[in-house]
Amino acid sequence: MSLCICGFCGNAFNNMGGQKLCPQCSKELEVAFARIRKYMYSTNESVTAARIVEDLDIPEKIVNYLIEEKRLVLSPHTSSGSRCKVCGAPTDGKALCSKCQASFNADMQKFRAETEGNQPKRSDHHFGSVNPMYRSKED
Numbered sequence: 311m312s313l314c315i316c317g318f319c320g321n322a323f324n325n326m327g328g329q330k331l332c333p334q335c336s337k338e339l340e341v342a343f344a345r346i347r348k349y350m351y352s353t354n355e356s357v358t359a360a361r362i363v364e365d366l367d368i369p370e371k372i373v374n375y376l377i378e379e380k381r382l383v384l385s386p387h388t389s390s391g392s393r394c395k396v397c398g399a400p401t402d403g404k405a406l407c408s409k410c411q412a413s414f415n416a417d418m419q420k421f422r423a424e425t426e427g428n429q430p431k432r433s434d435h436h437f438g439s440v441n442p443m444y445r446s447k448e449d
Contacts, residue, residue, distance in 0.1 A: 318375055342372045343381060357384060 314325035316332040323332035345366055350357050363370045376382035393400060394407035401407045
């Protein structure tokens with residue numbers, strides 16, 4: 311007989327089959343998951359964790375646990391795992407938030423404008439058709 315701590319409620323339980331959850335929590339999570347899944351398939355609108363808690367009266371702890379365990383995947387714009395790589399703000403699944411993306415685009419346009427003005431024109435080259443890597447046999 312091996313005793314384990316439930317990964318959801320923190321109570322000790324007799325772990326016979328290598329489970330992470332006690333039988334009570336396992337049953338409660340399975341029932342909640344089935345209700346959430348049925349709800350998600352029955353609606354055409356995007357589903358958020360807050361909406362699941364509100365509409366189904368399921369505890370937020372259960373919804374968060376299912377998300378953390380990757381059993382419940384919400385649409386990208388509601389995922390709590392997507393963060394801006396620059397400022398850390400929540401994003402809609404992209405690497406940058408809209409504010410940082412706008413700043414990046416403005417900086418890139420400024421950089422392009424600066425570098426286009428500094429590019430030498432074809433007629434400015436003094437090499438003509440001479441290949442600088444070519445050496446004559448006399449050298």
